[in-house]
Amino acid sequence: MDIFADIRKIVVGGLTEIARPDALRFDPDRISIERPRDPSHGEIATNAAIMAAKSMNRKPRDLAERVAEALLLDDRIDRAETAGPGFINLTLKREAWMAVIPSILASGANYGRSYMGSGRRVCVEFVSANPTGPLHVGHARGAIFGDALSRLLEFAGYCVTREYYVNDGGAQVDTLARSAHLRYLEANGKAVEFDPNAYKGEYLAELGRTLADEHGDRFVDAPESDWIDLFREASIVAMMALIRRDLASLGIVMDEYFSEKSLYGSGRIEEAIETLRERNLVYEGVLEQPKGKIVEDWEPRRQTLFRSTANGDDVDRPIRKSDGSWTYFAPDIAYHYDKVRRGFDELINVFGSDHSGYTKRMRAAVSALSDGGMAFDIKLIQLVRVMEDGRVAKMSKRAGEFVELREALEAVGSDVARFVMLTRKNDAPLDFDFAAVKEKSKDNPVFYVQYAHARICSVLRKAEREGIDVSDQSLASADLSYLNHALEVEFVRRMAEWPRMVEAAANSHEPHRIAYYLQNLASDLHGLWAKGNETASLRFLQRGEIATSMAKLALIRCAAIAIANGLDILGVTPIQEMRS
RNA sequence: GGCCCCGUAGCUCAGCAGGAUAGAGCGACCGCCUCCUAAGCGGUAGGCCACAGGUUCGAAUCCUGUCGGGGCCGCCA
Numbered sequence: 001m002d003i004f005a006d007i008r009k010i011v012v013g014g015l016t017e018i019a020r021p022d023a024l025r026f027d028p029d030r031i032s033i034e035r036p037r038d039p040s041h042g043e044i045a046t047n048a049a050i051m052a053a054k055s056m057n058r059k060p061r062d063l064a065e066r067v068a069e070a071l072l073l074d075d076r077i078d079r080a081e082t083a084g085p086g087f088i089n090l091t092l093k094r095e096a097w098m099a100v101i102p103s104i105l106a107s108g109a110n111y112g113r114s115y116m117g118s119g120r121r122v123c124v125e126f127v128s129a130n131p132t133g134p135l136h137v138g139h140a141r142g143a144i145f146g147d148a149l150s151r152l153l154e155f156a157g158y159c160v161t162r163e164y165y166v167n168d169g170g171a172q173v174d175t176l177a178r179s180a181h182l183r184y185l186e187a188n189g190k191a192v193e194f195d196p197n198a199y200k201g202e203y204l205a206e207l208g209r210t211l212a213d214e215h216g217d218r219f220v221d222a223p224e225s226d227w228i229d230l231f232r233e234a235s236i237v238a239m240m241a242l243i244r245r246d247l248a249s250l251g252i253v254m255d256e257y258f259s260e261k262s263l264y265g266s267g268r269i270e271e272a273i274e275t276l277r278e279r280n281l282v283y284e285g286v287l288e289q290p291k292g293k294i295v296e297d298w299e300p301r302r303q304t305l306f307r308s309t310a311n312g313d314d315v316d317r318p319i320r321k322s323d324g325s326w327t328y329f330a331p332d333i334a335y336h337y338d339k340v341r342r343g344f345d346e347l348i349n350v351f352g353s354d355h356s357g358y359t360k361r362m363r364a365a366v367s368a369l370s371d372g373g374m375a376f377d378i379k380l381i382q383l384v385r386v387m388e389d390g391r392v393a394k395m396s397k398r399a400g401e402f403v404e405l406r407e408a409l410e411a412v413g414s415d416v417a418r419f420v421m422l423t424r425k426n427d428a429p430l431d432f433d434f435a436a437v438k439e440k441s442k443d444n445p446v447f448y449v450q451y452a453h454a455r456i457c458s459v460l461r462k463a464e465r466e467g468i469d470v471s472d473q474s475l476a477s478a479d480l481s482y483l484n485h486a487l488e489v490e491f492v493r494r495m496a497e498w499p500r501m502v503e504a505a506a507n508s509h510e511p512h513r514i515a516y517y518l519q520n521l522a523s524d525l526h527g528l529w530a531k532g533n534e535t536a537s538l539r540f541l542q543r544g545e546i547a548t549s550m551a552k553l554a555l556i557r558c559a560a561i562a563i564a565n566g567l568d569i570l571g572v573t574p575i576q577e578m579r580s
Numbered sequence: 581g582g583c584c585c586c587g588u589a590g591c592u593c594a595g596c597a598g599g600a601u602a603g604a605g606c607g608a609c610c611g612c613c614u615c616c617u618a619a620g621c622g623g624u625a626g627g628c629c630a631c632a633g634g635u636u637c638g639a640a641u642c643c644u645g646u647c648g649g650g651g652c653c654g655c656c657a
Contacts, residue, residue, distance in 0.1 A: 029597090038601070047599060050637075060637075084600050085637050130657065170657050260657095290653055291581035301655065314583055314653090321655040328657045356584045357652035380585070382650090427585060428593070429650085440619055443606070451619060459616050497596090504596055516594060519604080530621035533613070541616050578619065 001103035002499035004044070007090065008033045010077075011048045014070035018063070019056055035493070042081065042089030043097075043493065050086040060086030097489055098480040100496045104558040105476040111558075112498045112565055116506060117158030123339055124150045126350035127247065127254075128165040131239040132176045133201050135246040135405040137432060138352070142381045144421040144571070146350040147252045148511040149379070151569045156506035161344070162255045165335060168236050169260035170328055175199065176239070177232040181219070183208025184231070188217050207238045246405045250414050251571050258338075263331045272337040272369070273304075273319060273330065281307040281368050287315065306333070311364035329361065336362070337369045346375040348509060353380045353427070377509055379426050387433040412437050415572045419446040422515045422570050440578075442526075445519055449563060450575050452522035455529060456560040457576045459540050463553055468546060475557055478550035485538060487531060488555060491524050498562050502569075511570065518566045525559050 012028045031048040049064035056063065061082060068080035068088050076096035081089045104111045126146025129139050150160045167173075179199040182192045187209040194200055211219075211234060219227040240257070247254065263269050276282045286300045304320035306329070319330040339347055347366065351358070359378045366376045386393040386403050393403050409417060411434060420437050423445055424430040442448050460470045483489070498517070505513040532539035540556055542548040564574040 032597090032599070034596070034599085036600075037603090041600070045599085050599085053637095087600070167657060172657060287654055295654075298654080303654075318654060323655070325655085327655075332657090353585070353651060355652085355657095358657095359584070380651095382585080424593075429586090431592075442620065444619090445605085447619065448605095451617085455617065455620090462616055501596080508597070512594090513596075516596095516604085523604085526620055527622085529616080530612085530618085533615065533618090533621075536615075539616060578617070 003496045004033050004500045014067050042091045044090045097492045102476040105472040112502045115157045117156050120345040121159045122346040123161045123344045124348045125163045130167045131236050134242040137403045138384050140405045141384050141421045144418050152511050164254045164257045166259045176235045180235045184211045187212035260331050263334045269334040272334040308361045308364035311367045313360040313364045317361045333365045340370045349378045353382045382429045385431045416446050418571050449518045449522045452525040453563045453574045454578045456556045475554040478554040482548045482551035
């Protein structure tokens, strides 16, 4: 049940009725159905008359009057008043709000689930970190965001594929292989010198020892060509194992790992480029030197270029280097061509914000490959600033000085990490402060929300001990006429917003909205709870008055359901009690 | 030089596909536990929504420009 969706139907219905015979000529989705800030504007306000007036060539206020009259015919609506330039302010009957409670109890874990996506297939590509080491805290944000977005979309009725693009084809994995070889030499008792480009993380030392165990000293004096392939393969396998382990510790399971390397030599890159060529989007040419940026060894080079400017990019982009090999962009094009051909209805890429300069050409490519038919969204994830002991921790992967995800999770746990990473919009920077995040107080949003859930569970447990049947089925039959305090009705209104909140968040690809909603919901619960300290009639358990208690228990049980469903979207486990 | 993101309370940030008097947390100040978990709650103070135009019945939100912060800009991914 979604009361806002119901009201929308009624409003649009009323409008259509009045509009006859000159049928309604505007998009009904453009009208707003929302809760006004100012309580004197009713409980739900709509701008429907203002929006429709123009296309119907009527005065907004007159139209509003007519619509308001029509709305009053619905038995859920108590008052419909027109105001301002033509708003219609609605007040619902108390029973209409209260009807939300049994509806939530009946839906349970499905409360808020939407059919908005109607089964459309979405590919969410995220993490896609180079396989050169374990994940660090910065990667974690993209990982958590991507997974939460996936969960959100699933809850909203989409069919989601979680996908990781493994960059196992470029020069970086050769550097990785050489770094592993150095560690291998080390394990064979050789003194080694690391060049500045090498990866120096401890995790490669372990791999070096393993390789020394397996191959002895065979590759100590051998030329690089003898071992590079073997070491590359071994390194990638080992690094991907670390990455999978890290993802698993966050509760993330990918549906697909797509290997960049698998594209080489298979003809698929050539095929994708050929597709672009057929559309006259590929040519041989020379790029101009970028202005304002000094490139020391610049000289004009003839390259194969993608005409990305035809689809909104600022300059055309090279897909084949002057030496004839592919640039990194070429396999990316092939990869996205593959996505297009797999039949997804929508693509979402989660990139680090350092890839912002890459988005235009990517959009241009997808647009060209799908003839403009593919919905394609790129979410940029801002960096995470890790704060430790009040200072900013440095992050450099090659030097091996970064806060590994694993360390962070050992300190704070997956639930906390996930929630905290989702308390900011994806394109806003985020401070991850170890001290603040571990704190168990209202200053920590994770515990604040968890505490609300635990408190409800606590009351339900107590009620049960006192012999009340607190099953959802039993609570659904509670006499809700006992809930007549303004705060209680307000609480129900908040919970009634959950389904539209899910749709709005899913629609805008913004899981942080769920986190904010949960904090508000938790705040309502704590507020109501504390009011019970001064006003005895607001306490959830009323001694000796089963019927009253049942009504209040039904109310808070609904809140627990909404919180649990929200946390589930974020991938956070709701806890039953705080004491430990 | 160009492109992308950002600019909202002292600090950190929300602001719901433009809506009617701009919100939360922290920090500051003042209050609330013989009572379901005070790991909590209430109140006070604090804003020309960077600036200037434009579109609109209506703009923090959309468009243009300026200023300020960050990121990126051929043969690295």
